[in-house]
Amino acid sequence: MARLNDNYLKLQAGYLFPEISRRVNEFTSANPGVEIIRLGIGDVTKPLVPEVLKAFHAGVDDMAAEQSFHGYGPEQGYSWLAQTIIDKAYKPLGVELETSEVFISDGSKCDSANILDIFDLSCKVAIGDPVYPVYNDTNVMVGRTGAADENGYYEGIVYMPCTEENGFTPQFPAEKVDIIYLCFPNNPTGTVASKEQLKGWVDYARANDAVILFDAAYEAFITEAGIPHSIYEIDGAKECAIEFRSFSKTAGFTGVRCGLTVVPHALAGTTASGEKVSFNQLWNRRQCTKFNGVSYPVQKAAAAVYSDAGWAQVKEVIDYYMGNAAIIRKGLQAAGITCYGGVNAPYIWLKTPGGMTSWDFFDKLLNECHVVGTPGSGFGPSGEGYFRLSAFGDRANVETAVQRIVEKWGK
Ligand SMILES: *Cc1c(COP(=O)(O)O)cnc(C)c1O
Numbered sequence: 154m155a156r157l158n159d160n161y162l163k164l165q166a167g168y169l170f171p172e173i174s175r176r177v178n179e180f181t182s183a184n185p186g187v188e189i190i191r192l193g194i195g196d197v198t199k200p201l202v203p204e205v206l207k208a209f210h211a212g213v214d215d216m217a218a219e220q221s222f223h224g225y226g227p228e229q230g231y232s233w234l235a236q237t238i239i240d241k242a243y244k245p246l247g248v249e250l251e252t253s254e255v256f257i258s259d260g261s262k263c264d265s266a267n268i269l270d271i272f273d274l275s276c277k278v279a280i281g282d283p284v285y286p287v288y289n290d291t292n293v294m295v296g297r298t299g300a301a302d303e304n305g306y307y308e309g310i311v312y313m314p315c316t317e318e319n320g321f322t323p324q325f326p327a328e329k330v331d332i333i334y335l336c337f338p339n340n341p342t343g344t345v346a347s348k349e350q351l352k353g354w355v356d357y358a359r360a361n362d363a364v365i366l367f368d369a370a371y372e373a374f375i376t377e378a379g380i381p382h383s384i385y386e387i388d389g390a391k392e393c394a395i396e397f398r399s400f401s402k403t404a405g406f407t408g409v410r411c412g413l414t415v416v417p418h419a420l421a422g423t424t425a426s427g428e429k430v431s432f433n434q435l436w437n438r439r440q441c442t443k444f445n446g447v448s449y450p451v452q453k454a455a456a457a458v459y460s461d462a463g464w465a466q467v468k469e470v471i472d473y474y475m476g477n478a479a480i481i482r483k484g485l486q487a488a489g490i491t492c493y494g495g496v497n498a499p500y501i502w503l504k505t506p507g508g509m510t511s512w513d514f515f516d517k518l519l520n521e522c523h524v525v526g527t528p529g530s531g532f533g534p535s536g537e538g539y540f541r542l543s544a545f546g547d548r549a550n551v552e553t554a555v556q557r558i559v560e561k562w563g564k
Pocket residue numbers: 195259260261262263285336340368370398399400401402407411412
């Protein structure tokens with residue numbers, strides 16, 4: 154029999170969301186008829202906006218006639234979509250990019266995983282804690298780590314705790330690393346990094362010949378002026394950073410699938426013999442060999458997100474979710490519960506009342522308030538004692554959930 158990839162066996166069982174489902178199912182079978190309010194999983198709830206749907210439908214109709222039919226598109230995505238993104242999402246930030254630096258994809262989960270193809274296995278990786286699990290698990294899968302310890306920390310990865318003390322922004326690693334994952338606005342903590350903080354990371358990366366993998370999946374949720382939407386707003390970032398963006402949360406594309414990765418021409422790595430080569434060249438080769446592009450109607454729909462009418466509609470949905478976030482944050486804070494996030498991100502990261510563990514709070518919230526959230530410890534050891542509530546939901550449900558939590562724990 155063929156040998157399998159043993160690295161997969163090092164992964165701990167996908168524990169978090171299956172365990173949440175198990176506990177919720179147990180509760181609902183024991184309590185039939187009780188309505189549960191779900192503020193747990195990070196998925197959008199509102200449908201696609203009309204302008205996007207119109208473009209999506211038109212894209213499908215194009216496929217029906219010989220003159221407008223589209224077969225294989227460019228592996229990098231259509232340049233008209235890349236140009237639209239550059240003009241509408243980057244130029245207003247003062248960031249200049251070429252279309253050959255923008256790679257359209259089927260989402261940033263895949264990209265942030267696949268990007269490891271273009272780095273040598275010897276690269277040392279630094280990851281936040283708590284964290285979006287994809288960064289950690291994909292490094293285990295490619296064989297960059299040893300086994301996990303009792304905390305769930307894998308041997309060989311440098312973890313950067315994100316705690317209340319450091320404002321949920323990691324400290325620079327004590328040892329030299331080659332790849333640093335940063336996600337701002339952050340999932341799960343909902344916190345953002347200032348320009349000064351990101352400048353610190355860019356300077357650090359350049360001084361240490363490291364590459365920053367910057368996940369900006371939630372940039373559209375930033376409401377405060379002065380918070381960077383892109384790592385490229387920082388001088389020198391094109392020489393040290395790859396940026397991932399997604400239409401998933403921005404425009405409700407979680408089930409449609411479209412994202413993009415920016416790999417600047419100025420970003421170089423070194424070969425075994427010490428020569429400098431652009432990572433853009435490698436990523437382009439990787440995509441051309443292993444990917445066949447995003448469907449034409451989806452790219453038409455994605456371009457419509459950045460039309461004037463499309464963006465106005467998309468923004469209205471984002472504002473709705475952020476309205477939910479404000480209701481959760483203000484409601485809990487007024488009741489004396491410490492919480493973070495929810496201002497520039499659709500997540501509220503709350504400190505469990507009375508120092509309960511994340512899972513104890515989960516059980517109490519489910520059993521006594523009929524509200525489902527996500528235990529912070531599921532995102533990493535430093536998430537213990539915290540809990541994530543998502544703002545993706547129905548307004549009335551959010552109000553009811555907050556009211557129940559405040560009645561139960563409010564002081
Ligand atoms: C939701 C999310 C994404 C987006 O993933 P897609 O594959 O584009 O749907 C990326 N990063 C983080 C941290 C997320 O929470």
